[in-house]
Amino acid sequence: MKTTVRISLSVGIAAVLLILLMVWGGVSPLDALDTLLRLPPQTYLLALGMHLTVYCLRALRFNLLIPRDRRPSFKRALIVSSA
Numbered sequence: 001m002k003t004t005v006r007i008s009l010s011v012g013i014a015a016v017l018l019i020l021l022m023v024w025g026g027v028s029p030l031d032a033l034d035t036l037l038r039l040p041p042q043t044y045l046l047a048l049g050m051h052l053t054v055y056c057l058r059a060l061r062f063n064l065l066i067p068r069d070r071r072p073s074f075k076r077a078l079i080v081s082s083a
Contacts, residue, residue, distance in 0.1 A: 055082055 022029065058081035063071055072080070 021027075022032070055078060059074060059078040062081050063074060063077045066072070071077075
């Protein structure tokens with residue numbers, strides 16, 4: 001129950017911020033969707049690859065900053081850096 005409320009609240013806040021940004025910036029949802037649909041798939045894949053690379057590098061940096069005897073696994077560091 002607590003997780004559901006947290007996720008719902010987070011999604012709600014993100015939606016409100018997105019709506020405010022679109023209203024303030026004068027961008028309609030149809031304009032944004034049209035622009036996204038015109039982008040080639042390679043653009044999406046490149047952005048996804050860059051995003052994943054940044055998260056992995058953050059996890060690596062996090063791991064390197066923690067003393068070896070207390071260092072979490074890379075998977076756990078990735079979870080922490082993603083949060």
